[in-house]
């Protein structure tokens with residue numbers, strides 16, 4: 001049988017052929033080997049993982065879990081019920097993902113046709129631009145000022161009829177800036193879909209500086225999506241558990257794209273235990 005590498009080369013979508021692979025943080029073991037040092041000497045700070053790890057309830061529940069051979073509940077019922085209480089909205093508004101990363105990807109797949117625009121505020125979370133490019137969308141960058149704040153006027157001016165998603169992170173990664181909710185409300189009034197990434201909300205809520213989550217506002221705005229994750233505050237980055245708080249009109253479409261078993265049984269158990277445990281903020 002002859003191999004025909006030119007076919008696989010020419011059959012790939014032109015957009016994908018032009019992409020470069022995501023360059024993420026280097027694995028600590030690999031870094032240690034490259035530097036010729038013991039792995040224990042590497043202090044890993046590049047991915048905002050929680051050095052304290054998860055609640056002890058998580059490892060206890062996972063060691064006792066008896067049905068690893070059965071596929072996860074694709075409706076994520078128990079985890080969504082537990083989350084519902086934490087979030088303060090009914091489970092219909094909630095979807096778990098294989099990390100919040102997967103939900104960013106699902107949103108982009110649901111909303112972006114080639115040539116559509118997303119608004120990004122660099123420096124911000126790298127997955128927004130990465131995923132937008134996989135959909136052949138255009139990333140419109142609104143520049144931050146010298147203190148990394150966002151001008152809402154400039155943001156409003158950046159919107160065009162092709163704008164599909166505005167990707168706001170509050171508190172922002174990597175700068176920590178919090179976006180006033182009054183600004184976000186002005187943006188929501190435009191009718192554009194605003195994806196508000198609150199990955200660090202639990203830390204901001206704990207520091208007493210007046211951070212206000214917009215999670216429950218999702219019930220009142222059909223164009224507000226809030227993203228959260230268990231990777232950071234709950235120390236579960238390795239298990240991949242994030243969630244989206246979705247208006248029902250958005251949820252309807254994301255369920256059609258969600259891979260049925262996207263959130264594995266260990267992550268679903270860990271989510272419930274984290275919400276029950278003493279580590280809960």
Ligand SMILES: *Cc1c(COP(=O)(O)O)cnc(C)c1O
Nearest residue numbers: 099100101125173199229231242
């Ligand atoms: C870490 C992080 C995420 C992704 O979290 P996962 O649930 O691990 O995919 C999303 N947004 C921001 C801003 C982050 O820093």
